[in-house]
Amino acid sequence: MQHRTIHLDESPIRFDRWRRRLPNWLQRFLPSGGGSHEDHHGKGMFGFSVFLLSESIIFLSFIFTYVALRLNTSNWLPPGVSGPELSKLVIINTVVLLSSSFVIQPAENALKRNQLRKFRRLWLITIAMGIYFLIGLLIEWKNLDFKLTTGLVGSTFYLLTGFHGLHVLAGVVLQIIMLIRSFIPGNYHKTHFGASATTLFWHFVDVVWVFLFSLLYLWRA
């Protein structure tokens, strides 16, 4: 039996002082300085936010490529190509995607308050909206007069929308998994972290779309 106490001095435990000066919402993402090992939800959300930071850098590197190429290319649109149009399809798609953020958030809140039925109803609507967006994207791709290999406009357009579309798809898959999980008895706790993370991811995907939408459709040369 070897007891391993750490040599103590008289000073009281000092938690990192700066933490107390942070706004409430930020504190939610930060540990209280010891003893927080069991806070799986907070830990998980912190890790997931950090991961999203990384994801946003990939998007930024693609956006940087797009902007740099577009600024330096004189014949951005090859002959016979009119470029991505701000069509009704695109607008409706955008409205659907962005408003889904306002559906998923109440769903998550409902789950926090243990209102499972409400959660499932709103969650299902979000899933439908996500799938609607994906189908819209495919239709748009089909109607475009350029392909991936048509000059830089094609390369960048399919890259940005495709990479974002993959994220929407991932979000929808996550949502479906969480929905199924919510039917497994006793699994509520796990679902809760997963649902919060999925919600955050979905907001992220939406915010990214705001940028992509402005760059791809509103930037007229």
Next chain:
Amino acid sequence: MTHDLSEAIANNREPENNWREYFSFSTDHKVIGVQYMVMTFIFFLLGGLLAMIIRAELLTPEANLVDRPLYNGLFTMHGTIMIFLWIIPFNAGLSNYLVPLMIGARDMAFPLLNAISFWILPPAGLLLLSSFLLPNGTAQAGWWSYPPVSLQVPAGQLINGQFIWIVSLVLIGISSIMGAVNFVTTIFWMRSPGMTFFRMPVFVWSVFSAQLLQLINLPSLTGALILLLLDLSFGTQFFKPEGSGDPIIYQHLFWFYSHPAVYIMALPAFGIIAEVLPAFARNPLFGYRSVAIATLGIAGISIFVWVHHMFTSATPGWMRMTFMATSMLVAIPTGVKAFAWTATIWRSKLHLETPMLFAMGGAAMFIFGGVTGVMLAATPFDIHVNNTYFVVGHFHYIVFNTITMAIFAGIYFWFPKITGRMYAEGWGKLHFWLTFIPANITFFSMHPLGLQGMLRRISSYDPQYQGWNVIASLGSFLLGASTLPFIANIVGSWLYGAKAVDNPWHATGLEWTTSSPPPRDNFEEIPIVKRPPYDYGDPKYSFVENSDDDE
């Protein structure tokens, strides 16, 4: 012997780790750490072997040992392996082992994710190596894979060396990002009570800073590689000049990661040095807080200097000036570190055991490599020696003479903790001198070669360069041989070495307060920390109670 046994029973130690555990999908951060370290060391040996073939080719001015495509493949794979399969993942392994112990946690924040991060690497590494078997061989465009060179692959082959190179690097990148999420979360959330930021050992600060860089900068490389893959195999033209694409964009995305990557490699090495020097000088680390802040500062500045790798890439003048200035700024926090190291060992009684030799050797070599780095950051000088052996000499002083030596310091330092056994001191010292002298012979020679104008990445050269080349090659063969006593020592000591006590160095980190090797959950009780990290020499904190552990 009986003493050891009774002691082990008395201390209620777990039975020795079963070797099979190291081949299993374990979620214990200590097992994962060892898995990382052993696997990356194997890649280190492989990368070293490739280097020796390169140096053998360069013994004579003519290209007579390997043909040109193979030579290209050799230096490409050498660089790729050393950076992406040796230093970076080795650091991840050592950090995996140490960080939870050092901050008083029972494991990493996400143990399952941790195991997955590791298990991505062996297949990715094997995939990379498998490209040697392809009809057209491995990737040939160097570890940076600049387009348009990297896009010049024989037409009509979907699976080629370059393709495989990209895919394995993306996989390695995914592993690193998952690891970075885990490390940053662990250091934020898993600290034991009282372990404030300014009570964390500098090694933990280093890991934290390096992993932040992984999070923020690595995705840029991943992005670049995705674009390169699309260009290579799917007919896009992001980087193809003939399709009005722009290869320079690749360079920006690449160096936005790969400059900070040098600090992802270097910071944990500096962290090791900061742990070893105080322990063997019996002095507190001088200016602990400044060193901690300097660590974060180096990481911060390193995000804004990448263009110094592109001074000769048709970079406009204003950009050259700006990035020359930011690059020079790194000298300030780096100077803080070097000063703190010196002040720590100043006028103290040094205990020159193997870890200390390697740490001091590494620190000294860093001064040299840092100076040539600042020289290179001066645009006019860089334009002169860019792409010559001077650059090769510079970064090998850093990546081998500093970082790899520091890694050896770390291996010897924590060997007793990890294995529960002592290494053989005599063999360790032999290893040090067999490394230190040849390493300087090899990499010093590259500086005059570069100043005289010898280009890098060539297999034949003008006969005037032969003298220094022969010296460099002979040095490198000795350097290769120096790993033999190391391997003998490590393997032999792991199997038959004397049992180690919990804290053979009388060091102050939390990792030394638990048994060697630590039990599955690291600590019997989560320690409560109420003291600064490097309280050597302060009688109030000395480890008197533990003194019955040794001898």
